Amino acid sequence: MQAVGLITEYNPLHNGHRYHLRQAQQLTNADCVIVVMSGDWLQRGEPAILDKWTRAKLALENGADLVIELPVFFTTQPAHLFARGGIELLSALDCTSVVFGAEHPELDFQRLATAIAARQGSFTHYNATFATQFNAALQAATGVTLTAANDMLSFCYYAANQTLAHPMQLLPIKRRQADHATTTIAADSRYASGTAVRQAALAQDWAALKPVVPADTFTALTTQRLQRWSDFWPFLQYQLLTVDVARSGQYDQMAEGLEYRMQAMAQHATTFDDFIHQVKSKRYTYTRLQRVATAALLQLTQAEVQKAQAHNYLRVLGFTPKGQAYLHQVKKQLPLPLYTKINQDLRQHALNLDYRAGRVYQLINGQSQDLYRQPWRLPVTIG
């Protein structure tokens, strides 16, 4: 059996994602479609609208055969680290190829990544201004600048893939969906951006939502407790009001002095949006500030995140019979630990950061995120 891999967030899974899952299989003729998916906290530093179990099930219902959770210490990170974590997991699972969406799949990402491969060491280091640094280097070496989010991420997949002893085949494809930044759902369209889908769901605009998401996603969005940053704002504010500033300075991605600014703004801000808006300055992007806010909420320190990144693992959220067969095939030569169920030891050690991230997420929807959970076992139901 051969496998194709995808690196995803599915926040939530919409028709564009479903199309992408099918394309990945058809393009590669793979026997198994593996999805690495962010858990409850996402790359843009925000909670997922639906929890990881709901989203994993949706993935299995719409074309995935095996869903692996990307740990929180890779999901809430800049693009190069997010990409590194995902590529590492797909490679560990012996995927032959990786398919991903890009705004400009025609770009020669391989050449671009190779051109600055030697210089990557200087800015793959944990840093907020990675995009700026790497674009400056890329511009100098190749004359190309990447500005679109998925082009940038594609580049990072190539860069991460190049460092592998046995690189996988990378296949960027054009995303079948509205522009990533479009926040409205066009009439008569079956495709909308994730932002537009989330806005429609939170506004309970079911008529607009229904045409652009699979039926299972529609059901989940209409029946589950949808989560967003404003749900966690009371906890974040409380945390920033009580934590010692020397301690908050150790939170992941907290730049020098930002902890003082955050603690000062937490005194008076009344909502999460208000807070982020007050903290915002030219120096930091909203995404960066949201990631720092996530680290503060989860009390993730830079030290523990960096330590954890050196100990990646395969946490199984679900599989179809095909996914199970594939897992069985590769299981004996896996270079990373495989976890299918949490226990006391994993909760306190190897999986402790994911457990903490899930336990905080659970404060709002009340659904256990780790304890007592077992991987989904789904029949193939691709329509």
Next chain:
Amino acid sequence: MQAVGLITEYNPLHNGHRYHLRQAQQLTNADCVIVVMSGDWLQRGEPAILDKWTRAKLALENGADLVIELPVFFTTQPAHLFARGGIELLSALDCTSVVFGAEHPELDFQRLATAIAARQGSFTHYNATFATQFNAALQAATGVTLTAANDMLSFCYYAANQTLAHPMQLLPIKRRQADHATTTIAADSRYASGTAVRQAALAQDWAALKPVVPADTFTALTTQRLQRWSDFWPFLQYQLLTVDVARSGQYDQMAEGLEYRMQAMAQHATTFDDFIHQVKSKRYTYTRLQRVATAALLQLTQAEVQKAQAHNYLRVLGFTPKGQAYLHQVKKQLPLPLYTKINQDLRQHALNLDYRAGRVYQLINGQSQDLYRQPWRLPVTIG
């Protein structure tokens, strides 16, 4: 002018307290009645039902001339430290005498305190089992054991007073109120215990409440947001779920290993009462556990509490013209700093623990506890 001092919590101020205030003045014929009062967090490790400003105003409306806040690093402590903090403030204000309620005012507290004065060093050290230790020593030296809460506190006032270069005159009096432990309000009684008053207020049993509290207290209880531990439970749970156990082990009064137990119980507990009940063992009293929970909620470490205890201060919450005249009289020779208004420097340094404690309290009632607040200036309104 001569002053008499009281050490209080007024949670909330009821007829027994009002009687006590009058008795204190009449007994000593003092020109000024000074009240040292706990702020928003109390000796039993719980939030006050009304905030410190409301309670300070009630004190001024019912016989006090000057209200000073006992800092949080003395209020949420075992009796001997609570007493030490209060006595230190009254002595700093040059009080001639201190009046306090005891279950057995006829006891010779002076003799008892003197009898074990030499041994106090061995158990005045920060310790949960202070009561047990000191009673064992007291029993051995004098044959007396103190079991009633206010007898014990009275003893602590004597012990703290003895260490002063110029001890004040101490006057224990019989409390004019129902038994401290009684939780119901007797028909036709003008007196009830604090517990009974709080229960009636929280149950909105206004008919039972009205006869046992002054009119101003009744108004406050019927119009303000009453606070209790359950209001803060979501924050405490969140905190215990995210904090590193090595960090929580540093919280004030956290005994060895208790941090693990608290973090484990926080996983599943659904209410504060449920949580404390699950954590409870023979080794710890409920009061002790509530104090530790308060320290965890406020992220108060043992190190910062002990450091702060060595730097007590006089924070003025309000005064009458008499109180103001008295303050003017003693102001030049005060051995402790006098603070009437918070500023940026005080908020971040000298008053930082009280500021933090108040800011967390404020999360529920939305009333600023420090910023923009000025001491009350009340006319004398003793009825």
